[in-house]
Amino acid sequence: MSLRAKIIVYLALIHAVLAVISFVVLRENRVWLAAVEALFVLSIVFGILLVRTFFVPLDLIRTGAELIGERDFTSQFREVGQPEMDALIRIYNQMIDRLREERLKLQEQHYFLEKILAASPAGIVTLDFDGRVSSLNRAAEALLQVSGEEAKGKNLGELGSAVGQALAAIPEGGSEVLALQGGRRLKATRADLFDRGFPRGFLLLEELTEELRASEKAAYGKLIRMMSHEINNSVGAVGSLLDSFRGYAGQLGEEDREDYLQAIAVAITRLENLRAFMNGFAEVVRLPPPDRRPTDLARLVDEILLLMRPEFDRRRIRLDWQRSGPLPPVDLDRNQIEQALVNVLKNAMESIGEDGTIAVRLDRESLTIRDSGPGIPEEVQALLFTPFFSTKRNGRGLGLTLVQEILSAHGFEFSLGPTEDGGAEFRVGF
Numbered sequence: 001m002s003l004r005a006k007i008i009v010y011l012a013l014i015h016a017v018l019a020v021i022s023f024v025v026l027r028e029n030r031v032w033l034a035a036v037e038a039l040f041v042l043s044i045v046f047g048i049l050l051v052r053t054f055f056v057p058l059d060l061i062r063t064g065a066e067l068i069g070e071r072d073f074t075s076q077f078r079e080v081g082q083p084e085m086d087a088l089i090r091i092y093n094q095m096i097d098r099l100r101e102e103r104l105k106l107q108e109q110h111y112f113l114e115k116i117l118a119a120s121p122a123g124i125v126t127l128d129f130d131g132r133v134s135s136l137n138r139a140a141e142a143l144l145q146v147s148g149e150e151a152k153g154k155n156l157g158e159l160g161s162a163v164g165q166a167l168a169a170i171p172e173g174g175s176e177v178l179a180l181q182g183g184r185r186l187k188a189t190r191a192d193l194f195d196r197g198f199p200r201g202f203l204l205l206e207e208l209t210e211e212l213r214a215s216e217k218a219a220y221g222k223l224i225r226m227m228s229h230e231i232n233n234s235v236g237a238v239g240s241l242l243d244s245f246r247g248y249a250g251q252l253g254e255e256d257r258e259d260y261l262q263a264i265a266v267a268i269t270r271l272e273n274l275r276a277f278m279n280g281f282a283e284v285v286r287l288p289p290p291d292r293r294p295t296d297l298a299r300l301v302d303e304i305l306l307l308m309r310p311e312f313d314r315r316r317i318r319l320d321w322q323r324s325g326p327l328p329p330v331d332l333d334r335n336q337i338e339q340a341l342v343n344v345l346k347n348a349m350e351s352i353g354e355d356g357t358i359a360v361r362l363d364r365e366s367l368t369i370r371d372s373g374p375g376i377p378e379e380v381q382a383l384l385f386t387p388f389f390s391t392k393r394n395g396r397g398l399g400l401t402l403v404q405e406i407l408s409a410h411g412f413e414f415s416l417g418p419t420e421d422g423g424a425e426f427r428v429g430f
Helices: 003-026 030-069 084-118 138-144 160-170 210-250 254-285 297-313 334-352 398-411
Strands: 124-127 133-136 175-179 185-195 198-209 293-295 318-325 329-334 357-363 366-371 413-418 426-430
Touching: 030 084, 124 138, 124 297, 133 138, 138 160, 138 198, 160 175, 160 185, 210 254, 293 334, 297 334, 297 357, 329 334, 334 357, 334 366, 334 398, 334 426, 398 413
Parallel strands: 318 357
Antiparallel strands: 124 133, 124 198, 175 185, 185 198, 293 329, 357 366, 366 426, 413 426
């Protein structure tokens, strides 16, 4: 039973008791009895009206609470002409106006933030209160190579890639630069935001590939130019002196002349090798912008494979070359792309050594070169496109650096990584 009903029942009982007492006392005096009974009726009616008036503010509060609970901030109450009641109604209406304005403002800010996150070139990963992925924007999906629906509800370490494991290891407030396939670099920063008074994590992912590549190229370019200048000057002068020394051979005895000339020839040969060695580094710095022209890529690959087939046969490496249907011409610098593909095929061949397979696949979107070699160790994958890094005993670390410069100048996507069966795959996307 409600409080209102209880009060009305109480008033009715009190008046009923008083009516019975009045009847007993005044039954001999019917005039007074009628007057008292009429007074009781008026009293109870007036009491009920007072109760109703008293409960109107409570009804208003209950109705307002229901509207707020239903998040209905559009309904307001009209003033009824009672000062106390009207003051309460005005306060409620002001509160509702303020709530409606705040909700509209929050909705606009939320919509604006969603648009910014969707258009942002930086990847943003938001986590829930348990540290699981809540959402990814488009840039984060591209960087992590996973869709938002697939990632939602998973821990970072469950995203199925080395990048996910690295992101999970970043501490709160920490920042790290991670290596991706194709020589790409990713800066990941982890921080917290507060949602309904509780902290939630998020990660900001920024690709630094071009910035780091430009910085690296400027640094090693300056070093190479300085070294090349000094070495070429010294090699030229010393080589000229050594060539002049040959004229003194006639002044030596028969027993010393041959050794003397042989030593001069060895020194000159070493100088020429040093010049060629230095010129190999200088090629990376002096690489001109690509002269792009429509090119039949399938024919270009045919010619490169024909050039390298004798070495494949000598090493007993089987070539599996497939192309899908007629392919449109690709705008590229034929000489530079030829140089890049020769480097990639040479690396695949040297990785196999002898007795293996190189599979080349070409379609409208990409060219892949897969070898059956031992694969790429995990600790080496992050360093593949680092300038001057090489896993070869006498390597100079120029091959992949040159490949990277050529393909980046063309705007082609590329990647190099291990395959599921233990080999390695190089992919160029057009």
